[in-house]
Amino acid sequence: SQKIEQNSEALNIQEGKTATLTCNYTNYSPAYLQWYRQDPGRGPVFLLLIRENEKEKRKERLKVTFDTTLKQSLFHITASQPADSATYLCALGGYQKVTFGTGTKLQVIP
Amino acid sequence: DVKVTQSSRYLVKRTGEKVFLECVQDMDHENMFWYRQDPGLGLRLIYFSYDVKMKEKGDIPEGYSVSREKKERFSLILESASTNQTSMYLCASSLRLAGEYNEQFFGPGTRLTVL
Numbered sequence: 001s002q003k004i005e006q007n008s009e010a011l012n013i014q015e016g017k018t019a020t021l022t023c024n025y026t027n028y029s030p031a032y033l034q035w036y037r038q039d040p041g042r043g044p045v046f047l048l049l050i051r052e053n054e055k056e057k058r059k060e061r062l063k064v065t066f067d068t069t070l071k072q073s074l075f076h077i078t079a080s081q082p083a084d085s086a087t088y089l090c091a092l093g094g095y096q097k098v099t100f101g102t103g104t105k106l107q108v109i110p
Numbered sequence: 111d112v113k114v115t116q117s118s119r120y121l122v123k124r125t126g127e128k129v130f131l132e133c134v135q136d137m138d139h140e141n142m143f144w145y146r147q148d149p150g151l152g153l154r155l156i157y158f159s160y161d162v163k164m165k166e167k168g169d170i171p172e173g174y175s176v177s178r179e180k181k182e183r184f185s186l187i188l189e190s191a192s193t194n195q196t197s198m199y200l201c202a203s204s205l206r207l208a209g210e211y212n213e214q215f216f217g218p219g220t221r222l223t224v225l
Contacts, residue, residue, distance in 0.1 A: 008150070034213065041219070042218060042219070043114075043200050043202070043216030043217050043218055043219050044200075044214075044216050045216070046213035046214065046215070049213065089152070089153070097143065097155060097158055097168075098214070099169075100145075100152050100153035100154075101152060102150065102151065102152035103152060
């Protein structure tokens, strides 16, 4: 069956460093992959989308890579700030709907 | 800005009650979704709708039904609430564009407790 794995352990990182979050998947061939941010008690907010034929996507301090051979996406936040502390969800895309991972909680320590 | 609103932030119901969760979006999106989110299980799709009066089962439709009579409104119905339906319920909407992959816009969520 399809499986999406994100680090269940929280990731603690010092302010100013680069945070790297991992999304691995099995038994799936997504057409695209999305990353969302979720703050406590709120709905997820879309950050980036990367298509299967793209290797890398950037948006300001965010960078996403997508390796369909390794079945993995990496999400990087450079020059991390305490305001980046949140849970980050990856979502694998099919036609009109996506399947979400369980998310990784990021804590940026001042 | 796209806005997705949900009828309640918090709801407490008794076992066996019929529960209605309402979701409204103001951006003329074709697609609407209902998810539940539980610790360790992430977001799981209950139902989605790609047009008025159309619905598709998601991954966990048992115990739920939906209604979409108007494009902007998507309702989730728990016919007879049970304690295992205690959860955070999230509604989302997205555009439906042929050949495009579209972000989902989420509402703030309804935390439902079934006693």
